Amino acid sequence: MVKIVRLEPIAQNTEVQTNSNLLSALLAEDLHVLKECGGRGMCATCHVYIKQGMDSLSKMGRREQRTLELITTAKPSSRLACQSRVLGEGIVVEVPAGMYLDAIEDVEALIGRRTEQPLLHPITGEVVVEAGKLVTRSVITELKDIRFQVGQYLARTREA
Incomplete structure (x- = not known):
């Protein structure tokens, strides 16, 4: 049904x-x-x-x-x-407003650009970069590190 x-x-x-x-x-x-x-x-x-x-x-x-x-x-x-x-x-x-960073195929291309919509943290959903603000390399680097750590954690839980 x-x-x-x-x-x-x-x-x-x-x-x-x-x-x-x-x-x-x-x-x-x-x-x-x-x-x-x-x-x-x-x-x-x-x-x-x-x-x-x-x-x-x-x-x-x-x-x-x-x-x-x-x-x-x-x-x-x-x-x-x-x-x-x-x-x-x-x-x-x-659905939370904004775009998760992983939705963008080439994240590096966003550095130095102003966002058209809020960019959301890939885990918490919090706004990382507000609409109209510049995306910095440090924000992208930090989010990549978090994503890597989460991937490692999930891989360990799948093995257990």
Whole structure:
């Protein structure tokens, strides 16, 4: 059975199979959402806000709770799209505004440019560079280092 999920702030409706996760809906609409941990609820790169319909989603598991506790931008309406299964109607999802740095194929090309939209931290979703501000080499270097460290951590957890 198909459910309709509303995506904000892009004002778009998308169809989702019952019991599919919100991540599949976001990816089906060609929205760039990172899935650093492969959908295991460990990295928070698919963090979204539920504006309506929290009761139409699956219950939050302990792993998702622990991951959301680490995100500084988390709110009571936060969920991980990879862990949120669509069970009913009336769901409105707010996708964080901005662009994750990993969405850009050549990040180095951004250095010294002004951003058209906010650039978001690849793990926490916090705004790293505000819209209209210059992107510095130090910001890019720091984010690459963080991304490498997270990749190492996730590789170790897959082995365990």
